Amino acid sequence: MSIRVESLCYVYHPGTPLETQALSGVDLIVERGTWVAVVGQTGSGKSTLAQHLNALLLPSSGRVEVDEVPTTAGALAAREIRRKVGLVFQYPEHQLFAETVREEMAFGPRNWEFPEEEIKNSTRKAMDLLGLPQELLDRSPFELSGGQKRRLSIASVLVSRPDYLVLDEPTAGLDAQGRKELLYLLKRLVKEGLGVVHVTHDLELALTMADRILVLEKGKTVFCGTPGSLLDELLERPVRGLCLPPILELVSGLRSYGYSIPYTLDSEELADCLEREIRS
Numbered sequence: 001m002s003i004r005v006e007s008l009c010y011v012y013h014p015g016t017p018l019e020t021q022a023l024s025g026v027d028l029i030v031e032r033g034t035w036v037a038v039v040g041q042t043g044s045g046k047s048t049l050a051q052h053l054n055a056l057l058l059p060s061s062g063r064v065e066v067d068e069v070p071t072t073a074g075a076l077a078a079r080e081i082r083r084k085v086g087l088v089f090q091y092p093e094h095q096l097f098a099e100t101v102r103e104e105m106a107f108g109p110r111n112w113e114f115p116e117e118e119i120k121n122s123t124r125k126a127m128d129l130l131g132l133p134q135e136l137l138d139r140s141p142f143e144l145s146g147g148q149k150r151r152l153s154i155a156s157v158l159v160s161r162p163d164y165l166v167l168d169e170p171t172a173g174l175d176a177q178g179r180k181e182l183l184y185l186l187k188r189l190v191k192e193g194l195g196v197v198h199v200t201h202d203l204e205l206a207l208t209m210a211d212r213i214l215v216l217e218k219g220k221t222v223f224c225g226t227p228g229s230l231l232d233e234l235l236e237r238p239v240r241g242l243c244l245p246p247i248l249e250l251v252s253g254l255r256s257y258g259y260s261i262p263y264t265l266d267s268e269e270l271a272d273c274l275e276r277e278i279r280s
C-alpha cells in the first residue's frame, strides 16, 4: 500500500505567456506507516507535488498512483483518492471556508457519507488530538488565531481518517510547544500506520523526523534517500538548494579545532560531548 510518483512533470498554464514548468521528472514512493519529508527552497515545486498526491492537480506527464490506482483514472477514482489522501494546505486560509468550526469539521466526513453520530464523535476526538477546545465549535474559523487555524486545518482533514496525510508546512504559525506537540502526534500516527508526507523548509526537522527525504530544486530531484545518507552527502559536498543546519556547522567547526565530537542534531548530546571533551 503506497503512493507512487513516477517521472512526474507539471506545467502551469501551458501554451500561454505564463507557462511555468513546476516539476520535471520527479519520482517518489510513500509507504503507509512511514514519514517522508519534501524539502527545497521557495519555488522548488513542493506544493505542486503535494497537490498531485490527492489528485487536486493531474500530471502533465508521468503518473501518480495511490494504492495502485492512477490519479487520472476518472472522477470516481479521484474521489476515492481524496478520501485516502488528506491534504493540509500551506495556507489555512486557502482551505478553511465554512461558517463555523463545527461545519468545517463535518464537511469531509459528510462528503464521505459518515453517519452523523460518528461525525460528532470523530469531531470531538480530532479536536482533542489537536488541542482545540470544544468551545470553539460555534465560532467562525476565521475568528481563530493563526495557530488555531493551523490546528483546525489539520483536525478537519484527520477527522475523515485518511490513510495518508500530506502536510504543506504544517508547523508554520505554531509556537515551539505547539510544534513539538504536532510532531509528536504525527510520529504516533505514523506508528499506527498512517503515511505522512511532510513538506518543509526546515532541513533539520526533516533530518530528525523523517524516514526518507526528497530534496527538490527548480522542480527536479537533487536527492532522495534516508536522513543518514543525506547527512553524509551534505558533509561531503554541498547539496544544491540546501544549507547545512546550523548545529552541524557548529560541530564541523569544533571538529576542525580538534574536538572529537560526533555529527549530531541533538543539542543536548552536543553539550554533553563538548563538556566531556573540555574536561579530558
Ligand SMILES: Nc1ncnc2c1ncn2[C@@H]1O[C@H](COP(=O)(O)OP(=O)(O)OP(=O)(O)O)[C@@H](O)[C@H]1O
Residues within 6 Å of the ligand: 012, 013, 018, 020, 021, 022, 040, 041, 042, 043, 044, 045, 046, 047, 048, 049, 090
Ligand atoms: N498557480 C500557479 N500558476 C502559475 N505558476 C505557479 C502557480 N503555482 C506555483 N507556480 C510556480 O511553480 C513553481 C513551483 O511552485 P510551488 O508553489 O510548487 O513551490 P514551493 O516549493 O511550494 O514554494 P514555497 O516554498 O514558496 O511554498 C514556481 O515557479 C511557482 O512560481
Ligand SMILES: [Mg+2]
Residues within 6 Å of the ligand: 046, 047, 048, 090, 168
Ligand atoms: Mg509551497
